[in-house]
Amino acid sequence: MVATSKPEVTRPPLYQVVLLNDDFTPMDFVVEVLQVFFALNREKATQVMLHVHTRGKGVCGVYTREVAESKVTQVNEFSRMHQHPLLCSMEKA
Numbered sequence: 001m002v003a004t005s006k007p008e009v010t011r012p013p014l015y016q017v018v019l020l021n022d023d024f025t026p027m028d029f030v031v032e033v034l035q036v037f038f039a040l041n042r043e044k045a046t047q048v049m050l051h052v053h054t055r056g057k058g059v060c061g062v063y064t065r066e067v068a069e070s071k072v073t074q075v076n077e078f079s080r081m082h083q084h085p086l087l088c089s090m091e092k093a
């Protein structure tokens with residue numbers, strides 16, 4: 001009898017990169033972040049920004065752990081560099 005083996009390939013765990021609302025970061029800056037770091041067009045970036053603004057947080061994209069960590073670091077560094085308190089974090093999808 002031939003032993004059955006586990007599948008050769010498995011999907012890596014995915015993480016949602018999330019943007020949090022605050023009272024100070026300008027809307028235009030958030031739209032720029034969404035366009036530059038998450039490759040959203042202006043219309044979609046504006047939709048996501050308004051969702052975060054009204055609901056408190058929102059998903060910018062879903063990635064593997066390393067990519068999600070890199071996006072979070074880049075967005076938080078970019079925001080600090082521009083003296084904005086905008087916060088980006090990640091959650092298991």
Ligand code: TYC
Pocket residue numbers: 019020021022023024025026027030049050052053086087
């Ligand atoms: N609430 C901000 C304002 O009124 C805009 C904003 C949207 C800030 C989304 C952060 O993730 C954010 N200027």
